[in-house]
Amino acid sequence: MKKYLNQYKPFLSFLLKFFLSYIVLTLLYQFYLNSFDSASLEIDSITEIVSAQTQKTIELFNYNSHLEPHPKQNSNMLFVEGKKVARVVEGCNAISVIILFISFVIAFKGNWKKTVLFILVGSLLIYVLNVIRIALIAIALYHYPEQEHLLHGVVFPLFIYGVVFLLWVIWVNKFSVYATQNKG
Template identity: 40%
Template sequence: MLKDFKPVLGILLRFIIIYLVLLFAYQFYLNSFKEQGLDPFSRMVARQVMFLQNTMGFPSALYDDIPKQQVWFHVKSQFVTRMVEGCNAISVMILFLSFVFAFYKGIKTFVFVVLGLILLHIMNVLRISGLNIVYSDYPQYGKMSHDYVFPALIYGSVVVLWLVWIKFFALKNENS
C-alpha cells in the first residue's frame, strides 16, 4: 500500500526539505543585516519601485528608518507607505522554488525557475508601485488594495506559474 503513495510522498518530502532549507538560509541572511536596517535585497526592490514611480510621473523618494528596519516611500509630497522585509516577495519566491523543484525535470527546471523568479520580481515591483499610487491618489482604497487586491496579484502569479509548470513541463510525457 505504501508503494502506491511513494511518488507522492517523494514529491512532498522534496518540497518540505527544499522549503525548510531555503527558509533557514533566508532567515540567516536577514539576521546578518539586522543592525543595518532593511536588508540589501529589500532596498534594491525599494529603489526599483522608486525609479518606476519617478518614470511614471509620480515623484518619489526613499527615507530610511534603520531602527525599525523599514524604508518609507515619499510620493507626491507625502509619506504613503513603508517597505519592510516582507514586501520583497522572497517568501513567495521560496514557495515557488520549492514547488517547482519538488517536481524536478532536469535543466528545464532551472530555466523555468530563473524565468519565473524574474517574472515574480517584476510583478512585485509593479505591485508595490501600484500600492503606492493607490495610497497616494486613492487613499480610501488603500487598505482593500493592500490586504486583498495586490496580494491576489502576486500569489495569483505564483499559482499561474505552478499550473504552467505542472501542465507543460512536470507532467508532460517525456516520450511525446
C-alpha cells in the same frame, strides 16, 4: 501499510521534496537576514534594492517619489508627491514568495536544465512584477488612502499569488515530468 506507502509514493515524494527544499531555502534566507543588524535598524540589501527600484518605477509613471529610512523600524518610508504612502519592509521584497515558487517547482520535478531555467525565469518574473506591484499600490494609496486594506490586503496579494499559481500550472502542464508522461 506498505501497500499504502507504495500507492501514495508519488504524493509523499512530492511532499518530502517540497518541505525539504522549502525548509532549506527558508533557513538560507534567514541566515542571510541575520547578517543584518536589526537592532540598529539596518535594512537587508534585497529590500533596499526593491525600495529603490520601486521608487524609480513610480517615477516612470510620472509621479515624484522618494524614500526615507524609517526612524524607528528597519524599513524605508515611500513617498509619492511628497505624501508618505507606504513602508517597504523585508516582507515586501518577494523572497518568501520566490522560495515558495521554487520549492513547488523542485517538488514537481522536471529535467534539471528545464527546472533551473524555469526557476530563474519565474523568479525574475515574480521579482519584477513585485516591484511593479509595490509601485502601483503606492500610487493607488496616494489617490485612495481609504482603500488601503482592499489594495494592500486583497487586490495586490491576489495578483502576485495569482502569478505564482499560473507559473505552477504552466510548470506542471508543460515542463514537469508529469507533463511529459501524459502527452498523448
